[in-house]
Amino acid sequence: MRDDTLPQRILACVESIPAGRVMTYGDVAEYVETRAVRMVGYVLARDAGTVPWHRVLRADGTCAEHLYSEQRQRLLSEGVRFVGNRVDLASCRWDGT
Secondary structure, three states: OOOOOHHHHHHHHHHHOOOOOEEEHHHHHHHOOOOOHHHHHHHHHHOOOOOOHHHEEOOOOEOOHHHHHHHHHHHHHOOOOEEOOEEOHHHHEOOOO
8 A cells, every 4th residue: 555645754754853863764764654764765865955864874873875975064063973984873863752
């Protein structure tokens, strides 16, 4: 069964992530109650930057390779802590509440 509201729910979730906090693609999928983790990336890639896409990371806390510099800079400017090339998920992960 197709869920036509899924893209809007994904964008609403990402829009709600506070500055200085992050979610993984899997976190977003779980929050919007889908197992379609790749759909999160697809929706963000198709969005025209209307939501804070930079606050969504891979499961291991790394940035998207093709957007690494811009994503890292945006996150650092919001106070997100990195350990090496990964976001410190333990201190910066947002659970949606």
